[in-house]
Amino acid sequence: MRHIAFPFPAGNKPPLALAVILLFGVMVGATGSTASTRPSYGGTLHIQINERIPTIDPRLWPADSGEAAAADRIDSLIFDRMIRLDDHGTSEPALAVSWQHDAQSKRWEFRLRNGVKFTDGSPLTPEIAALALQQLLRNSFDVSANSDSVIVQADHSIPDLLEQLATGRYFIFHTTTDGGIFGTGPFQVTDWPSDLATKAVLTANESCWAGRPFVDKIELTMGMSFERQANAIAVGQADVVELPASQVRRAAQRNVRTVSSDPVELFALQFNTGKLEVQDAHLRQAISLAIDRASIADVILQRQGMPAGGLLPNWISGYAHLFPVSADLARAKELLAATGREVSRPAPLVLVYDSGDADARAIAERVAVNLREAGIVAQISGQAGGAKNPTADMQLVRFRMAAPDPGIALAEILNALGGSAASLETPEEDYAAERAPIDAFLVIPLVHVSESYGLSPQVRDWMPPRWGGWRLEDVWLEPAPAAGEKSP
Amino acid sequence: MPDTDCAKPQWGSAFQQDCCAMISGSGGHCGKLHLLSRVAGRSNPMTGTDRSNFSCRTLLFLFVLLGMPVAARSDTLEDSARELARRVTAVLSPREGVALHIENNSTLTPGEVERISQTFSSALQETGFGVSSNSGGAIIVRVTLSENVKGFIWSAEIVPSDAPRVVLMKVMPTLADRPASNLMPILLSSEKFWEGPERLLDATIVNTPGSDPSLLFLTTDGMLIRKVGSSVESIVQIPPTNLVTRDPFGVLTQTENGLTVAFLNQICGVDIDARALVGCRPTADSFASAEKIDLRQSGLRSWKGKLIAAIQSGCTGAPLFLASGSGDFTEPDTIQLLEWTDSNGVRVEKPLSDFLHFAGPVMALQSSGAMPRAIVRNLQTENYEAYRISISCGQ
Numbered sequence: 001m002r003h004i005a006f007p008f009p010a011g012n013k014p015p016l017a018l019a020v021i022l023l024f025g026v027m028v029g030a031t032g033s034t035a036s037t038r039p040s041y042g043g044t045l046h047i048q049i050n051e052r053i054p055t056i057d058p059r060l061w062p063a064d065s066g067e068a069a070a071a072d073r074i075d076s077l078i079f080d081r082m083i084r085l086d087d088h089g090t091s092e093p094a095l096a097v098s099w100q101h102d103a104q105s106k107r108w109e110f111r112l113r114n115g116v117k118f119t120d121g122s123p124l125t126p127e128i129a130a131l132a133l134q135q136l137l138r139n140s141f142d143v144s145a146n147s148d149s150v151i152v153q154a155d156h157s158i159p160d161l162l163e164q165l166a167t168g169r170y171f172i173f174h175t176t177t178d179g180g181i182f183g184t185g186p187f188q189v190t191d192w193p194s195d196l197a198t199k200a201v202l203t204a205n206e207s208c209w210a211g212r213p214f215v216d217k218i219e220l221t222m223g224m225s226f227e228r229q230a231n232a233i234a235v236g237q238a239d240v241v242e243l244p245a246s247q248v249r250r251a252a253q254r255n256v257r258t259v260s261s262d263p264v265e266l267f268a269l270q271f272n273t274g275k276l277e278v279q280d281a282h283l284r285q286a287i288s289l290a291i292d293r294a295s296i297a298d299v300i301l302q303r304q305g306m307p308a309g310g311l312l313p314n315w316i317s318g319y320a321h322l323f324p325v326s327a328d329l330a331r332a333k334e335l336l337a338a339t340g341r342e343v344s345r346p347a348p349l350v351l352v353y354d355s356g357d358a359d360a361r362a363i364a365e366r367v368a369v370n371l372r373e374a375g376i377v378a379q380i381s382g383q384a385g386g387a388k389n390p391t392a393d394m395q396l397v398r399f400r401m402a403a404p405d406p407g408i409a410l411a412e413i414l415n416a417l418g419g420s421a422a423s424l425e426t427p428e429e430d431y432a433a434e435r436a437p438i439d440a441f442l443v444i445p446l447v448h449v450s451e452s453y454g455l456s457p458q459v460r461d462w463m464p465p466r467w468g469g470w471r472l473e474d475v476w477l478e479p480a481p482a483a484g485e486k487s488p
Numbered sequence: 489m490p491d492t493d494c495a496k497p498q499w500g501s502a503f504q505q506d507c508c509a510m511i512s513g514s515g516g517h518c519g520k521l522h523l524l525s526r527v528a529g530r531s532n533p534m535t536g537t538d539r540s541n542f543s544c545r546t547l548l549f550l551f552v553l554l555g556m557p558v559a560a561r562s563d564t565l566e567d568s569a570r571e572l573a574r575r576v577t578a579v580l581s582p583r584e585g586v587a588l589h590i591e592n593n594s595t596l597t598p599g600e601v602e603r604i605s606q607t608f609s610s611a612l613q614e615t616g617f618g619v620s621s622n623s624g625g626a627i628i629v630r631v632t633l634s635e636n637v638k639g640f641i642w643s644a645e646i647v648p649s650d651a652p653r654v655v656l657m658k659v660m661p662t663l664a665d666r667p668a669s670n671l672m673p674i675l676l677s678s679e680k681f682w683e684g685p686e687r688l689l690d691a692t693i694v695n696t697p698g699s700d701p702s703l704l705f706l707t708t709d710g711m712l713i714r715k716v717g718s719s720v721e722s723i724v725q726i727p728p729t730n731l732v733t734r735d736p737f738g739v740l741t742q743t744e745n746g747l748t749v750a751f752l753n754q755i756c757g758v759d760i761d762a763r764a765l766v767g768c769r770p771t772a773d774s775f776a777s778a779e780k781i782d783l784r785q786s787g788l789r790s791w792k793g794k795l796i797a798a799i800q801s802g803c804t805g806a807p808l809f810l811a812s813g814s815g816d817f818t819e820p821d822t823i824q825l826l827e828w829t830d831s832n833g834v835r836v837e838k839p840l841s842d843f844l845h846f847a848g849p850v851m852a853l854q855s856s857g858a859m860p861r862a863i864v865r866n867l868q869t870e871n872y873e874a875y876r877i878s879i880s881c882g883q
Contacts, residue, residue, distance in 0.1 A: 039735045087870035088685060089637045211734040259818075314593075318634045318641025319656055321593060404637045427641055427656035460816045466637065474734060 039461060043477035044217040047240040048232055049073075052198065052223040056189065057181055059135055061169035065400040065416070072168070073470045077202055077218070079171035079183030082110055082129070082150070083162050087465060089404035091162040095124065095172055095184065096150070105159045108152045116209045118174045119188040126150050132172045133165075159425065160407060167403040186213040186473035198223045214461075214476035226358060230254075233454040239477070240459060243452040244359050245304035256454040261468035263306050263313040263448030266399045267296075267363055269351075270417060270443050277349060278393045282335045283376075284441035287394075289332035290374035291367055293325045296447050300362045304452060308445035311399075311413050311434050315466070317406050319431055323438065323445070332374040348379040352392040355382030363446065364396050396446075404467045406430045417443055565596075568642065568659040569604045573611030575655045576629060576644045585618045587628045594635035595868065601633065674803055675880040676810075676825050676841035678862070682874040688863050689738035690854055691874035694747065694760060702760065704747070706738045711749060713763055722763035729754050739854050795853040797860040799825070803881035808840070810860055810877060812850040821850045823862060825879060841879070 051070035053062070056078055062068045082096040096110035116124040126145035133150065134143040142153045152161065164170065174182045182188070187202040202218040224232070229241035233256050243251050243258060252258050269287070271278045278284060293307035306313065309323030349371075353364040361382065368378045383389055402412040407424035410433060414421055421433035437443050451468035458478045464471050580586070588609060592601045608631065609619045628647040635641065640659035645652045682691050682703070690706040693716065703714045714721040731753050741748045746766065747758040757766035795812040806827045813821045825841035848867035854860060862875045 086685060090685075209732070211732040214734065314634065315637055318636030319632075319643050319654075321632050321634060322643060322645065322654060406636070427658060428654075431654060431656055461818060463818055 039214050039474075039476040040479055041212075041214050041216075041476070042479070043215050043458075044219055045215045045240065045459070045472065045475065045477065046219050046221070046238045048221045048224040048229045048238045049242055050224060050226060050229070054195075056192065058132075058169040058171045058173060065402075066398070068168070069400050069468075074200075074220070075169075075171050075183075076185065076470065077187040077472055078185045078189060079173055080185050081166055081170050082133070082172060083166040085163075085166045085404065085465070089467075091166050094166075095129065099162070101161075105157045105161070106154050108158070108161055110150045110152070111148055112150065113209065116184050117207055118182040118184055119205055119207075120174070120176065120180065120182045122174055122182070124172070124174075124184060128174050129172050132174070133170065136170050160405075163403055163405050163408050167408065184209060186210065187218060190217075193222070208473075210473070213473040215472070218472060230256075230454070233456065236456065239456040241454045243454050244357075245301040245449045245452060246359050246362055248304045248452045249302040251454050257457060257459075258452060258454055259462055260304060260450040260452040261464065262315045262466045263450050264401045264468045265449045265451070266308060266311060266313075266401075266413070267305075267360070267446045267449065268308070268311070268397050268399065268443050269367065269446065270395050270397045271441070272390070272392055272394065273442065274390075275393050277346060280339050281441055283339045284444070286332040286335040286339070286374060287371060287376065288441055288444045289328045289335070290376065291370045291444065291446065292327045293446055294327075296363055296366050300366050301359065301447065301449060305447040305449040308448045310438065311443070311445055312406055312409055312430075313401070313448040316401060316404055316409055317427075317430060317434070319427060322431065323434075327370070329374055336375055348377040349393040350389075350391060351378050351380045351394050351396060352383045352389045353380060353396040354398070355384055357398065359449065360396050360398060367396070367446070401467060404465070410434055564660055565600055565604055566607045568640075568657070569607035570611045572631070572642055572644060572655065572657050573608050573615075575657065576646065577612065577615045577617065579646060579653050579655070580617065580627060582616060584627050585620070586612060587622055588612070588619050588631070589621070589628065590631045590633070592633045594633045594640055596633055596640070604633065674825055674840045676823070676844050676877065677880070678823075678844050678875040678877050680873050680875050683866075683869075683871050685871055687736075687865075688851075688872045688874055689736055690740045690852060690861065690863060692740050692742070692854075692856065692861055693876070694742055696760060704740055704760075706740050706749060708736045708738075711740075711758070713760065724758055724763060724765055726751075726756055726765065727768055737852075739852070742856075795850055797853040797855040799855070799860050799877070799879065800858045801879055801881065803879065804840070808879075810853060810862075811837075812853055812862075815849065817849045817851070817865065818867075820848060820867065821846050821864070823850060823853070823877060844877070846873075
């Protein structure tokens with residue numbers, strides 16, 4: 001959905017326009033009862049999340065993919081990007097209204113939207129946008145400005161620049177000499193927590209170029225454990241909470257309204273090939289064949305996951321069926337016999353997982369059980385934050401899909417695995433690049449899981465993209481019934 | 489032609505540019521491009537691909553206003569099946585026997601899969617390959633029709649050995665038909681006449697004496713007029729208002745004097761023949777008058793949280809209305825025909841048709857005589873769809 005027409009001209013007062021919107025809202029809802037198709041304005045949305053994001057500054061983007069995903073959700077409320085993705089994952093205008101590039105895709109020119117202001121009142125200019133992008137793209141690109149455009153120049157072809165600018169940290173921001181940082185997004189920061197506090201307050205940006213958001217205020221509480229979030233939504237203290245995949249069904253049984261994205265995260269086993277114990281490819285293949293992915297998805301994750309044979313979920317790649325997911329215990333034992341492990345009886349393999357991740361622990365335990373059935377003894381070990389452990393033979397890793405584009409998502413995962421791919425522009429190139437580490441059994445995909453939330457009954461029009469995240473500017477709250485009013 | 493991306497979503501200066509030119513290379517020259525439309529009419533229901541030559545300026549606008557239109561299904565699927573067959577035969581040895589297995593993991597219908605299968609088999613046979621479904625053949629070709637967020641992905645695994653060859657191909661998405669219900673006394677049916685990724689506020693087909701009908705599209709960005717079955721199209725620029733909302737509203741109404749385009753706070757007149765804006769005036773207080781609850785008043789569009797639209801019919805003596813469901817924009821929706829009568833001052837609603845089911849919320853429901861219009865956001869395809877709704881009496 002594109003909201004680009006009819007920006008407020010200079011000198012016009014947005015509150016007057018808002019009054020017209022509210023009048024229309026009153027009109028269409030005048031005869032309604034508690035059910036209401038049309039959105040309502042007002043109210044405070046209470047959200048709780050597990051991650052704690054110390055700053056909204058996109059220049060201090062977290063390296064961890066889970067923290068980066070949380071920062072992405074929060075920063076999307078405050079800032080805009082030059083480009084955004086529509087519901088099909090296709091680039092569409094945001095702060096840039098048009099763009100063009102040279103034949104080699106080395107030089108890109110983005111024409112900026114007119115009349116956009118930051119929440120401190122400063123106008124969006126090409127110079128400010130170029131400065132922000134330069135700091136985020138760093139030295140790999142040269143970013144400059146002319147009268148109405150931002151120019152990105154590289155010494156190499158950058159055909160996927162649009163997709164890059166539409167995801168991740170590439171928000172346009174404006175800083176002031178006193179250290180303030182401002183965006184053009186639907187909300188502005190009223191209160192950001194200090195080191196010890198956890199609650200942030202965001203208020204509606206009345207002058208947002210894309211229209212005022214429906215809710216007046218967002219109260220965001222960070223660093224909340226999943227257990228506390230589950231309790232908060234159950235007793236009506238929160239409107240939106242995160243749900244681990246393994247707890248979605250339980251929340252639904254407690255009459256919490258739950259919503260899930262398409263699978264957007266991958267659990268996989270990554271081998272530490274520097275360890276002698278796992279350098280035999282037959283052993284790694286045996287481990288892959290021994291794991292019952294279907295039971296992990298259906299039992300451990302309560303059907304909130306999909307067995308994964310490949311790195312990308314099918315809704316991103318379209319070819320996930322080319323990677324088998326079925327277990328073959330007999331074949332695993334045959335391969336194991338070829339390694340001679342049954343004779344030498346080596347020390348248990350060490351499998352490390354993130355001790356703060358309830359889903360990861362449950363999956364690691366199931367993997368250990370599967371391996372034991374094949375004759376491989378594995379010892380699982382929780383590690384805070386899932387940090388790399390040089391003594392581990394294998395690590396349970398969790399990757400979040402960086403974008404709904406197969407090339408970008410795959411490149412990010414391959415990069416995190418320590419590899420790379422030269423060109424990822426066609427399905428066949430994607431497939432070949434994805435196939436390589438899997439065929440070498442350097443990584444064993446296990447399961448793709450969805451991003452899930454619990455919502456209060458008042459939350460309406462929760463319409464995030466299928467790859468997860470928030471679109472809180474489109475969310476509205478069902479007004480509480482007036483005293484004495486009855487539901488139909 | 490090298491890849492050039494242009495997105496010109498704004499009115500005014502954006503359209504002063506005559507082409508979407510590259511910064512270097514062949515800048516300044518515009519090639520003629522083929523544009524594939526997705527218009528389906530009652531008399532010509534999605535049977536052919538409407539290929540037309542458009543100027544870059546036209547292309548520019550349609551990219552912006554209606555998204556990149558996609559071919560009607562008829563030609564595209566067969567063409568794609570032949571292309572996949574061509575790629576498969578390129579890696580087969582001549583005159584080999586092929587055991588063909590086709591699996592559908594996508595939203596393609598069984599009928600479409602059958603057409604793809606027949607075309608694919610024929611294409612293999614035309615190049616000298618014997619095709620059977622018997623796995624006893626020396627070569628197994630396993631075709632999977634799959635789908636990702638951007639469209640269809642078709643794969644063909646060729647399995648002559650331990651290391652199967654894989655051919656992968658992107659295919660453009662296609663349309664879907666809408667079945668009509670037939671259980672209640674009055675039959676309610678829908679006909680989709682447009683689908684595209686851009687948010688539609690309203691769309692309609694306008695008949696003008698002595699010429700072909702015109703398709704009119706109203707979006708948050710403006711209005712496009714296009715002759716059905718023709719490449720002639722026009723942009724009517726609507727002056728921007730000072731009102732920006734995340735819940736935009738707009739309706740097209742054909743009158744004796746032309747066409748009106750009503751937004752939240754202004755109404756504009758359009759001369760369709762001249763393809764020109766007649767003028768606009770503010771209307772802030774015209775909506776407030778709708779608080780007078782008269783269900784036949786065209787200004788009232790919501791009832792008990794449902795969108796409603798009057799429909800003209802001689803089926804019964806009472807006023808008839810279409811009503812959507814009362815869910816929000818995250819849910820599949822329905823439209824049902826209702827009869828409203830007053831009983832001792834109490835308004836009684838009686839359903840007269842089965843539900844018409846849609847794959848997403850009804851975003852707008854507009855009265856238009858005997859054939860109201862519905863704009864639906866399909867939650868599966870994320871596209872916006874325009875339907876004409878009609879009723880048949882005496883079922």
